[in-house]
Amino acid sequence: MTTDLDPLLTVERLRVSFPGKGWRAPRTEVLKGVDLHIRAGETLGLVGESGSGKTTIGRAVLGLVPVDSGGITFDGRPIEHAGRAERRALSREIQVVFQDPYSSLNPSRTVGDTLCEPLLAQGMKGSRARDRVVGLLDQVRLPKDTAARLPREFSGGQRQRVAIARALALGPRLVVCDEPVSALDLTTQATVLDLLLDIQQQTGVSYLFVSHDLSVVRRMSHRVAVIHHGDIVETGDAATVTTRPRHPYTKTLLLSAPVADVDEQRRRREQRTSLTRVAAG
Structure with a gap:
């Protein structure tokens, strides 16, 4: 059993790969040795572009993709290779909210x-x-x-x-939120995010909050981990990472966020282009 100071969830040197397309195609490594942790009552925002590997981390925690190597520990127990019976027991403590609320519900059931x-x-x-x-x-x-x-x-x-x-x-201790508001309009997004925050305050549940949107992650998270091409490139306090990032990729994500001011949007686009050229060169 974990204490208040111990992480509820720990991911260490996690590697996941998928079969390549075509006969004899090499496997594609999606996660390249990821480390992260979440404490009880905490939200870790996991942010990155499409294809960065962020959703794969959540699916690995849920046991939906096989793990090549590394460890996933929940409440002091290794779960990276948990069998069906153990996963069923874990469903009381680890749950998920998917991106598309309609496809995740059975349309023929009340x-x-x-x-x-x-x-x-x-x-x-x-x-x-x-x-x-x-x-x-x-x-x-x-x-x-x-x-x-x-x-x-x-x-x-x-x-x-x-x-x-x-x-x-089932009263879980951890919920994996996989882009839970990206399919919603901005007003509805705000309502759902406020609801998740209120539930966390009432129940003490932890969230692994997966998103491509730094503004959403800033609102929801205590800490933020930024993933790029299967590697965690920056981790830290949410306010710091989402306003004063250190890594060029995080800076690019921040500059990609839309703003209402046209001149500011143009300035951000120019800065983003400059950062991209520097990274490529």
């Missing part, structure tokens, strides 16, 4: 059935599970009658709240 499923699978009685569903819907600020409706009857933001409720059903 919200109530979707939320009851993990509770019943863990042996909870039906009446108690239904009571738990009412509490979950209240926790994510959805009305009670949501349980009797289908996912298609809701907006994207409401569906993502249902997905969050499902992730919280």
Whole structure:
């Protein structure tokens, strides 16, 4: 059992590769020895461009991709090669919220059935599970009658709240948030982010928050890790990394963030172009 000072999750020298395309094609190394940790009640923002390997880290933690080498430790237990039975037990403590709230929900099942499923699978009685569903819907600020409706009857933001409720059903200690607001409009993004922050304050849950957006990561995270081509290139306090980055790649990400001021946007574009040329040369 971890103490308050020990990391809840530790990833050490993690390497993951995928088969190449075509016969005899060499494997493609996606993660090249990644190290990171998350403490209880903490959010680690993991930021990088598409293809950087950030989602693969989350999937490795969840046991959805095989690990070539390195270790993943949760609450002092190695889990990088956990079997099916152990993964089922771990689902009480590690959950996930995916990017697309509609594809992650069964369109033919009511919200109530979707939320009851993990509770019943863990042996909870039906009446108690239904009571738990009412509490979950209240926790994510959805009305009670949501349980009797289908996912298609809701907006994207409401569906993502249902997905969050499902992730919280078993009272996990860690939730992997894989681009949870990137498919939502800006107003809805803000609402969902505020909800996640409130839930963390109420429950003490930890988040591995995966995103390509530094502004979102700044809002959500205590610490930030920046990943580029399968390597962590910068880690530190969220305010520092997202406003005064050291690594050229992090600076490029920061300059890529859109701003309302046209002149400032032009200045950022010129700086980004200059940094890219320096990195290439």
